[in-house]
Amino acid sequence: MKRNIKTNIEHYGEDYQRFLGAIAPPIFEASNFAFSSYEELEEHHKGKIDKFVYTRGGNPTIKLLEDKIAMLEKGEECRAFSSGMGAITSSILSLVKSGDHIICLRGIYGPTYNFIYNYLKRFDISSTFVDGRNPMDIKSAIKPNTKLIYLESPNTFLFEVFDLRAIANIAKENGIYTVIDNTWATPYFQNPIDFGIDIVVHSASKYLGGHSDVVAGVVVTNKRLIESINKNLHLLGGIIGPFEAWLILRGLRSLPARMELHQSNAIKIAEFLSEHPRVIKVNYPGLKTNPYYQLAISQMRGFSGLMSFEIEGGERELKRFINSLKIFTIAVSWGGYESLVIPGKHVFKDRVDVIDPSTNLIRISVGLEDADDLITDLDNALKIAFS
Ligand SMILES: Cc1ncc(COP(=O)(O)O)c(C=O)c1O
Incomplete structure (x- = not known):
């Protein structure tokens, strides 16, 4: 049965009986999860069974949040991070390597600008900042080594809005990935994946949490791209804590x-x-x-x-x-x-x-x-x- 987003926010992914009937999901405040036998450990190592092992890789409270956010953003998979910046930097690092070039809208969030413009220089990753209100600005900035177009729409100081369909088309014609920060609109008001954007990031510290009591981030994309984001999450370690995931779940109920x-x-x-x-x-x-x-x-x-x-x-x-x-x-x-x-x-x-x-x-x-x-x-x- 097709359900409205308001119904889905409340019920998607919930299975009360899985947690002894608890209406509010438990906070799995555990770093690691036991194997029942040597055989189960071996099956898991061979990739034959999927189970929670270590919270940096996955945790039931975090997973419930990730499933809900993926559904809300109409993506296939979500990973939750300890901050919006964790989500943004891990997503960008999963797409670019030394020698690549990024095109970015000029009015983006300051620390994201700093990461792309300054920090990535040390890995020989260059960037061009464009106005972008005319999508042709983006097309003209494409170089043979352009790998990624980074967007925010609306941006969060001048509140300029960018033509996401046109930009996604330009990116696809040129084999370039697109990432958007959708924090302002939230998935309640905007789903960039509908327009062909590849990766959606959020500072969940804002509307998703909604109560100014938690810092967190999320990334939503398809199964293929989430794999390299996952690798970065494992290596760089910016995982959200189970309690913070629970706070975002709680905030989402009233989104x-x-x-x-x-x-x-x-x-x-x-x-x-x-x-x-x-x-x-x-x-x-x-x-x-x-x-x-x-x-x-x-x-x-x-x-x-x-x-x-x-x-x-x-x-x-x-x-x-x-x-x-x-x-x-x-x-x-x-x-x-x-x-x-x-x-x-x-x-x-x-x-x-x-x-x-x-x-x-x-x-x-x-x-x-x-x-x-x-x-x-x-x-x-x-x-x-x-x-
Ligand atoms: C538009 C935008 N994106 C990303 C971030 C970073 O999020 P966090 O503070 O959760 O790392 C912020 C934080 O203010 C923001 O305003």
Whole structure:
């Protein structure tokens, strides 16, 4: 029977009787798993039976999470990592070798940029950063040694949206792999594998966990590509802990309800900000007036709660605005139940190619509080900033 994603999130992969009827899956806080006999050990070594052996290779709590995420992202397999960066770096390393070239969108998450642009140089892996809003930018950057195109759509500061179908087609025509960071949209709102993207990565520390109490990452792809990602997981060791996997499983139960509320709150706030006389620009693809709106609705089913906006004035107004907020808390990260704020220049440090440090760009993560309370908070802080 075909089921809606909301039903699948709750029930897929669950088998209560496997765990003595427990409705919430147990946390298998075990490093290793016993063989019942010498013969079973031998069968396992010959690859004749599959069983849990050592948690770095697999664990029942982690496996339940991986099965659910693979289903949600419409991929064949998932592996969970101890952080989003663990998932991202292991995926990239599984695809490239010395002498290869990577094409990457310019506005990606800072540490991913650092890994691709700086860290990989020591292995003689080069990269070209492109705007990419016109997919032809990507096509023109292809070299004979290009192995991978790395994407984020929307990206998480300027909220530009990229044509995933066109980019996946260009990649396939040229025998190049594609990896996308789908953290902003979550699998509830976007499934890049539907458009031909090869690998989807997430920082599960954001909406998948949803409660700002866990750092984790996931990778979803097909059976062939997961094998080399698995090898990296074994060698580099960035496995998620069983308790963290359980926290993400617990967070996932409310993903649809949370995402709907993040979305409706964020749309109200984006509309309020876009009409405010002190706000120069709002970057949120869920606004019907946003230049990316039409492309966004052609590849996403909805919009999450992270956005940015630019205010008039200078450093004085920026400081006064941020310090006057009472509900929005100054903190990095996003995707939790609580509303957060961070100035752009603190996220994109030294990235003048992405944002001009003199602009008063502010990023907010809209949480699950009451939308009117959040709007009053922003309105009051804007009044104080410009008084
Ligand atoms: C878009 C994006 N991708 C990846 C990451 C990295 O995830 P983690 O912090 O779980 O390593 C982050 C973290 O902020 C992020 O914002």
